[in-house]
Amino acid sequence: MAAFKSGLGLQAALTALVALLLLAMPGLPSPPLYVSLAGFAMAGLLYASRNISAYLKIFVSVYGLGYLLLAGSKTLAALGALPGVIAALLPPDFAATGAVVFAGIVLAISHWKPIRDITLIADPYFANQDAPAREIGLFRWFGRTEGEIGRNLVGLSIFVNFADVALTLGFNFFYRDMYNSLQALDAPAFWYQIVWIFVPLAALNIVIGMFDLYVDSALQLRWRTWLTHSLYERWLGQGTHYRIPFTDEEADNPDQRIQSDVNNFILQTAGLSIRLLSQAAQLVSFIVILWTLSRDFVLPFTDTVVPGFLVWLVIAYAVVGTWLTHIIGKPLIGLDFRQEQVEADFRFALARNRIYSEQIALLRGERAEATRLTTLFHAIIDNYIGIIYRRIKLIAFTFSYRQASTIFPLVIAAPSFFAKKITLGTLQQTSNAFSNVQNSLSFFINAYTTLAAYKANTIRLSAFKRAMTKAEALAGAGYGLAQGHERSGDVTGRDLTLALPDGREIVRAASLTLPKGGATLLTGPSGSGKSTLFRAIAGIWPFGKGRVDVPEGQSALVLPQRPYIPLGTLRGAVVYPATSEQFSDAAIRDALIAAQLPALADRLDEVDSWDRRLSGGEQQRLAIARAILAKPDWLFLDESTAALDEASEASIYRMLREKLPGTTIVSIGHRSTLHQHHDRRIEMMPAGEGRFEPRAGAPLAAPAE
Numbered sequence: 001m002a003a004f005k006s007g008l009g010l011q012a013a014l015t016a017l018v019a020l021l022l023l024a025m026p027g028l029p030s031p032p033l034y035v036s037l038a039g040f041a042m043a044g045l046l047y048a049s050r051n052i053s054a055y056l057k058i059f060v061s062v063y064g065l066g067y068l069l070l071a072g073s074k075t076l077a078a079l080g081a082l083p084g085v086i087a088a089l090l091p092p093d094f095a096a097t098g099a100v101v102f103a104g105i106v107l108a109i110s111h112w113k114p115i116r117d118i119t120l121i122a123d124p125y126f127a128n129q130d131a132p133a134r135e136i137g138l139f140r141w142f143g144r145t146e147g148e149i150g151r152n153l154v155g156l157s158i159f160v161n162f163a164d165v166a167l168t169l170g171f172n173f174f175y176r177d178m179y180n181s182l183q184a185l186d187a188p189a190f191w192y193q194i195v196w197i198f199v200p201l202a203a204l205n206i207v208i209g210m211f212d213l214y215v216d217s218a219l220q221l222r223w224r225t226w227l228t229h230s231l232y233e234r235w236l237g238q239g240t241h242y243r244i245p246f247t248d249e250e251a252d253n254p255d256q257r258i259q260s261d262v263n264n265f266i267l268q269t270a271g272l273s274i275r276l277l278s279q280a281a282q283l284v285s286f287i288v289i290l291w292t293l294s295r296d297f298v299l300p301f302t303d304t305v306v307p308g309f310l311v312w313l314v315i316a317y318a319v320v321g322t323w324l325t326h327i328i329g330k331p332l333i334g335l336d337f338r339q340e341q342v343e344a345d346f347r348f349a350l351a352r353n354r355i356y357s358e359q360i361a362l363l364r365g366e367r368a369e370a371t372r373l374t375t376l377f378h379a380i381i382d383n384y385i386g387i388i389y390r391r392i393k394l395i396a397f398t399f400s401y402r403q404a405s406t407i408f409p410l411v412i413a414a415p416s417f418f419a420k421k422i423t424l425g426t427l428q429q430t431s432n433a434f435s436n437v438q439n440s441l442s443f444f445i446n447a448y449t450t451l452a453a454y455k456a457n458t459i460r461l462s463a464f465k466r467a468m469t470k471a472e473a474l475a476g477a478g479y480g481l482a483q484g485h486e487r488s489g490d491v492t493g494r495d496l497t498l499a500l501p502d503g504r505e506i507v508r509a510a511s512l513t514l515p516k517g518g519a520t521l522l523t524g525p526s527g528s529g530k531s532t533l534f535r536a537i538a539g540i541w542p543f544g545k546g547r548v549d550v551p552e553g554q555s556a557l558v559l560p561q562r563p564y565i566p567l568g569t570l571r572g573a574v575v576y577p578a579t580s581e582q583f584s585d586a587a588i589r590d591a592l593i594a595a596q597l598p599a600l601a602d603r604l605d606e607v608d609s610w611d612r613r614l615s616g617g618e619q620q621r622l623a624i625a626r627a628i629l630a631k632p633d634w635l636f637l638d639e640s641t642a643a644l645d646e647a648s649e650a651s652i653y654r655m656l657r658e659k660l661p662g663t664t665i666v667s668i669g670h671r672s673t674l675h676q677h678h679d680r681r682i683e684m685m686p687a688g689e690g691r692f693e694p695r696a697g698a699p700l701a702a703p704a705e
């Protein structure tokens with residue numbers, strides 16, 4: 001793996017050097033010239049692959065390394081520098097050139113759109129420079145960065161798969177020799193084949209199978225950990241999750257995309273690409289065997305010689321089969337895509353029933369919910385029935401095809417056997433080689449359903465990533481609303497227009513100031529854009545024009561009318577979004593008591609569905625306790641005490657102003673009793689065409705002591 005690790009440049013140089021050395025040895029026994037010339041082609045390909053996808057580059061590199069090993073060992077063998085036993089085990093000369101051809105194919109397909117869609121999702125993992133993931137011990141020592149471990153694991157997995165192909169070749173020759181010994185009634189030769197050929201091959205097959213699973217699982221686990229983590233970090237980052245619905249991308253059910261699509265994508269990408277590679281190697285090897293076996297093939301019942309007849313036959317057989325399968329199976333892509341969607345919709349509806357169970361029970365909404373669930377579930381069944389019929393049609397074809405392919409080569413080669421032109425061993429070897437070639441060529445056929453689901457999966461993940469990019473752009477500077485910093489310490493708006501996602505303007509303010517210090521009350525009719533103004537100040541509302549400036553380096557906390565209560569302990573719910581370690585238990589208890597929740601002060605460790613256990617007013621007071629702990633410079637209360645009675649609301653406001661003297665409070669509220677707790681008022685006034693304008697009102701009475 002040394003050349004693999006030390007970069008592409010070095011590999012290319014080494015490969016070219018081997019080729020040069022080989023060429024510069026006139027008179028010395030060396031592999032054929034075409035093997036040496038292929039070295040130059042390999043060096044060129046490695047150079048050309050420097051800008052391709054990080055994932056595909058691994059494959060080109062492995063082929064480069066494969067060429068080095070094969071051509072190098074062939075040269076050593078030609079010079080007599082390798083022991084005869086090892087030299088006999090080396091693959092034929094064409095294997096080295098085969099590596100070059102395959103590297104060329106990988107390079108050629110790297111720009112193809114379906115491949116690019118896949119590599120755009122796969123690449124970030126293999127190109128990352130992050131430290132190895134701590135939580136997974138498997139292969140953590142296999143590279144300095146997580147990306148390097150991933151690349152090395154893919155490389156290792158490819159080598160393991162190639163070893164498996166070599167074994168399959170070994171088995172093919174074993175069958176020939178074993179059946180020949182049977183035909184010749186040669187018992188010692190038969191037992192030699194069983195004990196000295198079959199047993200070692202079978203043992204190796206088991207070991208390789210185990211190691212393959214270990215390497216593949218480690219790769220999948222590490223890759224999934226990294227990709228899942230990076231996707232949800234990005235999804236949660238800077239309000240992206242909030243803005244995705246505002247984009248024009250179809251990115252429904254992000255939960256499903258992060259939890260299940262990622263896993264399937266990784267399983268399929270790693271599985272299919274590496275298998276495709278070994279299938280290709282197997283294909284070439286067995287085509288060569290088949291060609292050798294049918295070099296002078298005489299068409300049955302004629303005297304016509306068709307060189308390599310079986311090779312042409314198997315290619316035609318597989319191409320026609322692939323084409324027919326494609327025609328029959330194509331609708332599965334759309335059906336699988338839709339299945340994922342309807343399953344996710346149904347799951348989401350069930351989850352919502354769980355979350356809103358109390359409201360549904362109070363409203364006696366069970367029937368309505370059941371009707372909706374039935375409709376959603378019918379969509380699952382309808383689509384699945386479509387999938388079943390399509391699969392049955394596909395199976396009718398693939399099964400007949402598979403059955404025919406076991407008997408087909410025997411039918412073709414049997415006349416030669418009966419005419420005593422070939423031995424039983426050769427007949428057996430022919431049949432085995434034919435089915436191996438057919439199998440590799442039909443890789444696409446057999447994996448059709450997987451490929452269909454894989455494509456649907458890739459589309460879903462690509463759309464999710466595009467939606468995140470668009471949502472991030474919505475937050476970017478220059479899009480609609482600009483956000484900056486205000487030196488005076490106030491929150492200000494200049495030439496501000498807030499609009500809805502469809503472009504309709506709802507708030508317009510040539511100049512707006514929320515002064516630092518004291519308390520400001522924002523009032524106005526329902527739907528006049530008060531909460532939207534808070535969203536714009538908090539920097540999550542993307543639609544509009546003009547700018548909002550907030551004081552630099554100051555903390556802010558927005559408490560909505562319905563506070564968010566996370567799953568877990570009461571302690572975690574109170575300190576949210578901070579972590580429990582940031583506050584002592586005493587401070588948390590004091591905050592709960594100050595927020596008029598003394599009964600909860602001793603239940604900090606209790607885990608419960610607190611969002612359902614606590615009343616609306618209790619949840620609002622829990623959010624107030626959060627504010628007391630966080631001590632923000634700015635506290636935005638969006639009807640955050642609307643569920644409390646007026647007396648409780650009054651004492652909460654008094655307590656807040658007493659405990660948080662340095663905090664500027666901005667409240668939204670409809671009750672006139674709120675006036676007494678604020679110093680000034682801003683009112684949303686109608687400004688024509690459905691718009692509202694925030695205007696400063698007369699100073700309010702000094703806050704009640």
Ligand SMILES: Nc1ncnc2c1ncn2[C@@H]1O[C@H](COP(=O)(O)OP(=O)(O)OP(=O)(O)O)[C@@H](O)[C@H]1O
Nearest residue numbers: 500501506524525526527528529530531532533668
């Ligand atoms: N995500 C959204 N997509 C489309 N329209 C929205 C969205 N969020 C808010 N609106 C619309 O924007 C308008 C202003 O809403 P906003 O919540 O700011 O009003 P408000 O003044 O706070 O009302 P209330 O006093 O009833 O809470 C409403 O007509 C609302 O339907």
